[in-house]
Amino acid sequence: MATPRATFIAGAALLAVFAIPAPAAEAPRDRGEYLFRAAGCDGCHTDEKNKGPALAGGPALKTAFGTFYAPNITPDPVHGIGRWSEADFIRALREGVSPAGEHYYPAFPYTSYTRLTDADLRALWGYLRRRQPVAQASTPHELPWYLRARPLMTVWKMFFFSPGQYAPRPDKDATWNRGAYLAESVVHCGECHTPRNLLGAARRDKHFAGTRAGPEDSVVPNITPDKKTGIGRWRKNEIAGYLDSGMTPDGDAAGDLMAEVIDRSTSLLTRADREAIASYLLSLPPVENVVRKKKPKGKDEFGF
């Protein structure tokens, strides 16, 4: 008969095996393409509204720190990333550094992508290599003078950036770890849903708690399970359903930036992955944070 200690060790080993974030059983044939969709690369790198060529450079992204233009990431050798090596690519996403050693601004969400596993980064790289090269110059960012010096980012990173791939939590099950990996890294929910401090770094005390200062002047809702100000009243299948169809439990249809995220990313995930994200969100510590405008007191919708 096994001792309790042996049983515990065997159990822990089993957990550790299951806890590695793995693609769902119904994952599509091309892992790189799946990750590419999930990570929403084309959302920033393709100027869809102006019918720009795929991945040849994105539309303006207006933020509190300036206007950013995601560059050309097609395999074009001059304007794109055609001369990059796989190691260059992994370094760019893991460490936020270009092959020339320049630091990226965190408008490029390497703060989340750093948690991608090596295997997933390689799959993503493989997919990008197979895209159509486009010879189109990238648009430079429009930043205030005090942010133009990229070496400043060295200091920023010392304070606010800890590179490294996702480490599964052994005390949580595989679904939770998969959800955490997707939400925190691949789908990078927090890049919009977590408010930033004055220096543009995520506020850990308000993780996923929403902000009134989102990109493109948008108000980004609180997606922690707080009952009053977050999504604590949503059920798991309602969240997973929303990420698929865009319909909230109230029957409202998503709009603006989130409609894009749903169209280009979350609706293309497997159902199991959407459910994993939903479970993970509901497992977060609820944060009370009002971001929606308050209705004037004394009168309701009908003016009574």
Next chain:
Amino acid sequence: MTRLSMPKLLTLGALALLGAAAHAEGDPEDVIKYRQNVMKANGAHAAAAGAIIQGKVGYKKDLADHAKALAAINRDVAALFPKGSDFGDTNALDGVWSKRANFEKRARDAQAKSDAFAKVVATGDAKSYGPKFKELVDSCKACHKDYRKEEK
């Protein structure tokens, strides 16, 4: 008293008519409030229909009522956004007015999709409820994506 020539009279008359048309729907703030309530009803019927289709609740015999309401509300959504109702407490984006033709195309799409949904429900074609309902929600989302700002 100056006598007005016929062309002038006609022009004045036309202008008066135009002015009346612009204000026919009411004070802009009231129009905004009205359309928000109508759109809220739109969402409420969609949520109710969705709950029935997904089998979360029974009320199967009421599905047709929700489908008919959705078709009625979506008959002319563009009309809820008359000129002059772009200021004030609204999340509607400028494109509603500046890219009117495309906006109206989206509104007609919602009309077509809500009609198609009501039709399959009326004929009892249960297999099509889900797909047709999804097409309607997609239509709502497509319009909100370009023409509605996340709550200010």
